[in-house]
Amino acid sequence: MPSQQKDLYLPRPAEIREVIAENSQIKTFVLSFVDRQYHDKFSYAPGQFLMVSIPHCGEAPISVSSTPANGGTIHLSVRRAGKLTEAMHDMKKGDVVGLRGPYGRPFPMTDLAGRDLLFVAGGIGLAPLRSVINTCLAAGHGRRITILYGSRTPSDIAFQADLATWGQTANVSCLLTVDRAEPGWEGDVGLVTALLAQCCLAPRESKALLCGPPMMIRAVLAELAGRGFADEDIITTMERHMKCGVGICRHCHMDDKLVCKDGPVFTLEELKRLNVLELRG
Amino acid sequence: MTDKYILKKDHLLPLLRKLKKTHRLIAPVQNRHGDTLFTVIDNLDEVRIDLENQAQNSLKQFFFPQQETLFSYSNPAGDSYHFEPVAEEIPPTLYFGVRPCDLAAVLYLDVVFLKNAKDPNYLQKRQNSILVGLNCNDPFASCFCNATRNGPFTDCGFDLQLTDLGDRFLVEYDRSRGQEIISQWRQFFAQAGEQDVKAQYQAFLEARGKFKLQVHLDQAVKKLAEDEVPDSVWEELSMRCQDCGGCAYICPTCTCFTISDLQTSDHAGERIRSWDACTFSGFTRMAGGHNPVDRQMRGIEKRFRHKLQFDVKKDNRPSCVGCGRCVNICFGGTDIVRFINMTCCENS
Structure with a gap:
């Protein structure tokens, strides 16, 4: 679904329908796009992620935790980890975030x-x-x-x-x-x-x-x-620092692969051909 | 009859004056401090176009500015958040005096910004561009485009290409837009003769013999592909690197960028993209602090592997164009030529 080239970096407003506190560090945000028509056409596959925008905090990649069959809403489960996720944790039902995506190779x-x-x-x-x-x-x-x-x-x-x-x-x-x-x-x-x-x-x-x-x-x-x-x-x-989500900015490099485009889902067979710090220990 | 033409040097300025009426003109200009930089020319009579020295900057900043706005946003209240594309008028732009290294770099930028996803900001600037090249008769002290195989002369990728033959330029075209310029301003161009083509070949042979640096790029590429670069090389260079980002900023093919919000008021701001460098320690650091790259030992590894290994694997050619700018700017002694030489020395 991404992207009309003109909108490559342009998020779409999405409303928080519900906030579920999973524990002290994780909240699940239940979202739907404000543009109903867009929302109804929107689809994704397990393992893909969205770039989430929060006012004045930029963007962060968050993997989708719901399923496309989940009554239409999009679930993003977010752990409090940095500036953007902190700000997101302060948001409540009715607040609006920006979303673009989905990106990445899903689970097979x-x-x-x-x-x-x-x-x-x-x-x-x-x-x-x-x-x-x-x-x-x-x-x-x-x-x-x-x-x-x-x-x-x-x-x-x-x-x-x-x-x-x-x-x-x-x-x-x-x-x-x-x-x-x-x-x-x-x-x-x-x-x-x-x-x-x-x-x-x-x-x-x-x-x-x-x-x-x-x-x-x-x-x-x-x-x-x-x-x-x-x-x-x-x-x-795999988790990596990302900025563009579409294979251009190169923040999420893992050898010659980009996690946003070639991943984030990888088999161990694929990872063993790369130099991955997580596997080296 | 050939597809090559002659432009007398006396005719260059009049031709540029004509072209400037319909295009924004960017060319290497020597400023009053003696520095040569690709510059937007407002008045051709007030500047000195410098075709003798290498421009300190490349064309990168014009297609991919150091900082640019992707869109603006406003959030008057928590329950509203709007995103507005920023309409920027990019005038048709003619780049004049582009050397083969910088031309090759633009062709590489095309791959980065247009192959995976079409970057709208880049595409708009690129679609509106005409590239007029200049073959290098006298490679500069830090040049090694012979090793990267995109110079000192080139025969593709440009709209028009000039070769200095003393009192005249030999002119070739590769794209239809170049051909259109010749037909539109036919009065400035004469058909080139056999002698002119021979003179161009002679200039090429002479230029090829004038490189001062010996850079064994192929050998380094081979060693990287065969995983034969010892850890000590990465470690030594990573520890020496001063983390200034100068090499990445000056490099015509370094394109890593970051995206951030620039707050302009309580309820509005702009989403900004700015140049970044893979050598910066924050480049891979994730929220919470975990960094999947061992910065102290391997902080500089990505830069050279990307240019000389991963891009070779993917596109069959390195993405270093041999312009030598990083050689001149690096005060830590970790430029690509040092890396190549260290890698090749390790063997012996």
Whole structure:
């Protein structure tokens, strides 16, 4: 859908319909374009991102956490991390932000059909995977889905409504862990890799989708390799500083690739051909 | 009959006067401080067009200004936020005296700004441009366009191309717009003869032998492709780099930019794009502080890999055009020629 060349950098106003506080650091903003006609034609795929404009704060890339089937609204889950996201966290229902996109290469949804799916996420990393999971469920994914989600503390667990729904869905198992327990927490404590040990997986019939902090990614990759997952069956989405989102400004370079255009979704096979700091540790 | 013409040097100014009536004219002009810069010429009688020295700037700033407004915005209240394109009138512009390195650079900018997505600001300026080149009879001290293979003479990419033959210019065209200028102002142009073409070839042969720098660019390209550049080279150069961004700003093919908001009142502002440099530590730093590039050890790596490895892989030619400007501006000693020489020395 992007872009009439004249509008390449021009955002469109989008109204905040609802703000969901996921935890103290993450809010999900439910948005729709002010221009109804544009909104109705707007579509995206799981794994793609939008450039979000906030007055006087410039723009930042945020991956879409909803699914195109999600009643038409666009969900952006935003962690408080810098000037723009701070300002966004102060916004309320009825306020207007600017959006342009969607950009980037999405998750290979057709490759996921007919496979067992393993999702491993840490913190805000569940946001882009949430879009994939709900899209798969809406499409009636017939194979097993395993979701492993790590948070710092029990009160940091985001997307609780989704986690509850997934936990009650047939063929889906959803396991949570935290780095530090709090009073009342009876679940697992430790790294998501420990949850992996509890899972019965069929690597040759599976695809693994990961998103989270670099340390988590490295630990999970080692574990998956040990379990016999092939590099092309492990998929992740990369985060980089971005300015244009359309493959020109070059801020998001990763060797000869640009994360905004060639990614943000990459298979491990693709990443291993690049010099990626997150994988080196 | 050839497609080549002769323009007597006496006819140059009258021709430019005619062209200036319909075009904004930009040419290398020597200012009163003795510096030669590509400059917008208001009055041809008041400036000295300098075709002897290399212009300190390239054409980059005219197609991709150091700072430009992408659009303006207003947010009179939280529940309203409007974006207005900024209408900028770009007059048809004739660039005169463009050397092969700077011409090659514009052709590279076309790839950057028009291949993936069509950048509207660039496209508008580029569509409105006519490029009149000048082959280099006397390469300058820091030039190495022979190594990057886009000079000292070129035979494509221009609208018109001039070669200095002493009392006259040999004129060639590559684009229809160049041909139109010749037909429209036919009185200034005479058909070139065999002798003129021979003289041009002689000038080319002589120019080719006048390069002072020896730059083993092919060898560096090969080493990068084969991943044979030792970490110590990146480390030494990264530590030496003073992070001034001078090389990127002066470079005719460095195009990295940043985008930010310039607040003009409580409820309005402009979205600005400005030149950036991949050597700056903030270039890759994300919100929250994580930086996926080890700045101290590899801060300068991207700059040379991009020009000499990634672009070669993608477009089959390096995106350094051998103009030598970074050689003259770098006080840290980390310009591209140093990198190439260090890389090639490491082998021996």
